[in-house]
Structure formats: structure tokens, C-alpha cells
Amino acid sequence: MEQRVSLITVGVDDPETAAGFYEQLGWERVDSPDGVIAFDLIGQTLGLYPLSALADEIGIDVGTLGQGALxxxxxxxxxxxxxxxxxxxxxxxxxxxxxxxxxxxxxxxxxxxxxxxxxxxxxxxxxxxxxxxxxxxxxxx
Known part of the structure; x- marks a missing residue:
């Protein structure tokens, strides 16, 4: 495994509202057909994804997500x-x-x-x- 982070995915309740905040800060979203709202960064991408969908994808209860300090x-x-x-x-x-x-x-x-x-x-x-x-x-x- 190479020493890098490619994608930072943030599980959020309302991706469109969350994306609006970053757009107001001047960020530009990129096309993404898979339900992720993506913002390309320098060397990484920030992805906003519905919290419940992220929990389903991982296979854990949504209440388990968001417990880590980050x-x-x-x-x-x-x-x-x-x-x-x-x-x-x-x-x-x-x-x-x-x-x-x-x-x-x-x-x-x-x-x-x-x-x-x-x-x-x-x-x-x-x-x-x-x-x-x-x-x-x-x-x-």
C-alpha cells in the first residue's frame, strides 16, 4: 500500500445541503454519477455521501458511524x-x-x-x- 489518502468520504444526513456550504466557500463540485457529491482537492477528493447509504455499504448500523474523533x-x-x-x-x-x-x-x-x-x-x-x-x-x- 502506498502512503497516501485518495478519497475522504464524509457521511452526512443531507448531501445537497452539505455541498451547498462548500460551494459557498468557493469549492467546485465535479460530476459523479454514483450518489457521491465530489470536490477534487490537490491530490485527493472530498466526497459527501448519505450517512445511511454509507452505513449500508459498510454493512454496519448507522448509529455506529460518527463515533470516531476526526x-x-x-x-x-x-x-x-x-x-x-x-x-x-x-x-x-x-x-x-x-x-x-x-x-x-x-x-x-x-x-x-x-x-x-x-x-x-x-x-x-x-x-x-x-x-x-x-x-x-x-x-x-
């Missing part, structure tokens, strides 16, 4: 961008869980919960500069 992270190019992204997300219905603030290790971040329940960390890491195309690597480019 955050998705979006790294910004500048420290100032963190507060801007949090504000934009809040404008479109996200709940800011932690406002932009400095972190003990030298970075800057905050968290929001999207209307679909997904928790996002918005961060600036001065030690992991983004690539020219916005790609992230732990130790930077």
Missing part, C-alpha cells in the same frame, strides 16, 4: 488567512468552535464545525510552507 485540516498561506477563512465559514452557517489563536509550537489555528457536523481545523504552520499549488507536506516544500 478533524479535517486546511492550511493557509499566511497567519492572517486563518481568521478570514473562519469568518467566511461562519458567514455560511459554520459554528466557530475555537477562534484564530496562536499555538504553543509557533503556529496559528482555529476550528469550525460545518453545518454537516464535520470539524475543520484552519491553520497556518510557519514550519510547513505550502507548495506553489497549495499542496501540504508535514515539513513543507
Amino acid at each position: 478533524t479535517l485540516s486546511y492550511n493557509c498561506r499566511t497567519k492572517e488567512d486563518v481568521a478570514q477563512v473562519l469568518s467566511k465559514a461562519e458567514t455560511f452557517g459554520a459554528e466557530v468552535l475555537k477562534p484564530a489563536s496562536d499555538v504553543f509550537w509557533g503556529g496559528h489555528h482555529g476550528y469550525f464545525r460545518a453545518p454537516d457536523g464535520t470539524i475543520w481545523e484552519i491553520a497556518f504552520n510557519p514550519f510547513s510552507k505550502l507548495g506553489p499549488d497549495g499542496a501540504f507536506r508535514w515539513n513543507g516544500y
Whole structure:
């Protein structure tokens, strides 16, 4: 198995409403005939899929899903961008869980919960500069 993540699937109650939030943030969905609402990222795809259908596909009870702690992270190019992204997300219905603030290790971040329940960390890491195309690597480019 190669060391990568190709698709991040988020089980949501209402995929169209969830997709609307990401579209308001400026993301563009791509065609997908299989019931997944897909957004191509840099090197991965984020897929929104009905929660009950995801449980059926896996073969487990829907109540079992959503029990794991998980955050998705979006790294910004500048420290100032963190507060801007949090504000934009809040404008479109996200709940800011932690406002932009400095972190003990030298970075800057905050968290929001999207209307679909997904928790996002918005961060600036001065030690992991983004690539020219916005790609992230732990130790930077």
C-alpha cells in the first residue's frame, strides 16, 4: 500500500445541503454519477455521501458511524488567512468552535464545525510552507 489518502468520504444526513456550504466557500463540485457529491482537492477528493447509504455499504448500523474523533485540516498561506477563512465559514452557517489563536509550537489555528457536523481545523504552520499549488507536506516544500 502506498502512503497516501485518495478519497475522504464524509457521511452526512443531507448531501445537497452539505455541498451547498462548500460551494459557498468557493469549492467546485465535479460530476459523479454514483450518489457521491465530489470536490477534487490537490491530490485527493472530498466526497459527501448519505450517512445511511454509507452505513449500508459498510454493512454496519448507522448509529455506529460518527463515533470516531476526526478533524479535517486546511492550511493557509499566511497567519492572517486563518481568521478570514473562519469568518467566511461562519458567514455560511459554520459554528466557530475555537477562534484564530496562536499555538504553543509557533503556529496559528482555529476550528469550525460545518453545518454537516464535520470539524475543520484552519491553520497556518510557519514550519510547513505550502507548495506553489497549495499542496501540504508535514515539513513543507
